[in-house]
Structure formats: C-alpha cells, structure tokens
Amino acid sequence: MPLQGEYEPSPIEFVRDQVALIESSGGLEGTFGPDGQGVIVLTTLGAKSGKIRKLALMRVEHEGDYLVVASKGGSNNNPVWYHNVLGTPLVELQDGPERHDYLARLLEGPEREMWWARAVEAFSPYGDYQKRTERLIPVFVLERVR
Numbered sequence: 001m002p003l004q005g006e007y008e009p010s011p012i013e014f015v016r017d018q019v020a021l022i023e024s025s026g027g028l029e030g031t032f033g034p035d036g037q038g039v040i041v042l043t044t045l046g047a048k049s050g051k052i053r054k055l056a057l058m059r060v061e062h063e064g065d066y067l068v069v070a071s072k073g074g075s076n077n078n079p080v081w082y083h084n085v086l087g088t089p090l091v092e093l094q095d096g097p098e099r100h101d102y103l104a105r106l107l108e109g110p111e112r113e114m115w116w117a118r119a120v121e122a123f124s125p126y127g128d129y130q131k132r133t134e135r136l137i138p139v140f141v142l143e144r145v146r
Contacts, residue, residue, distance in 0.1 A: 008051040027097035047087035074132030102142035
C-alpha cells in the first residue's frame with residue numbers, strides 16, 4: 001500500500017475502537033453499524049501531521065467504486081479527514097477483508113447528485129445531515145488504482 005508513515009489512532013474513542021476491531025479481525029468483525037449498515041475503513045495521510053489516519057465510514061458502493069461522505073453529522077464544518085483527502089487523494093479503503101488503493105475525486109454537479117442519492121439510499125440519515133447545515137456536504141468518489 002502506498003501510504004506510509006506513523007499511524008495515529010483517532011482521538012474519538014468509538015472510531016478508534018471500531019477501526020481496531022475491523023483490522024484485528026481481518027475485516028470479519030465490526031463492519032456493520034448499529035442499524036446493520038455496512039462500514040468501511042478509510043486510510044488517509046494527515047494533511048498537517050503527515051501521519052496515517054484511519055476512520056470508519058458508512059459503506060456506499062456502486063460497481064466497484066465507493067463514495068465517502070464528509071457529513072460530520074450535519075455540522076457546519078467539514079471533518080478533518082476531508083482536508084486529508086484533498087491534500088493526498090491517494091487513499092486506502094478496506095471493505096471487509098478486502099483492502100485496496102483508491103484515488104479520490106471530489107464530485108460536483110449531476111455526478112454528485114447521482115452519488116448523493118446512492119449515499120442517502122445506503123444510509124438515510126445523510127439526508128437529515130444535509131438539512132442541518134447550510135454547506136453542501138462534500139462527497140468523494142473513490143476509484144480503484146490498478
């Protein structure tokens with residue numbers, strides 16, 4: 001995998017614990033949210049720290065491409081990982097036991113709207129998150145590097 005450096009676990013306990021469970025089980029445990037939604041692990045390079053960062057996000061997949069949603073629960077600010085992906089769009093994604101490199105691309109316009117509908121279908125709270133904020137929640141499509 002191309003991302004190298006010192007790993008710094010999330011300061012958020014439930015994120016840190018879920019990532020640790022997924023990784024320690026080889027992707028066989030911890031891959032579902034409380035309501036049965038799929039969860040993936042996204043690995044990025046810290047934009048400021050340069051350290052490896054990992055987080056668990058809702059699984060939105062279509063024909064081998066993935067979407068990651070920078071919702072931060074509808075906050076008015078983007079999550080830190082959003083800046084990490086903008087700074088280094090080469091990321092790693094683990095879906096169950098499968099781990100691969102992907103190139104992230106920020107979506108706009110009709111392509112964003114098409115993927116946004118898929119995101120809300122996969123995890124309906126995203127629709128509520130968008131209503132909570134005036135910002136347009138950024139979404140990145142992740143395309144596998146071959």
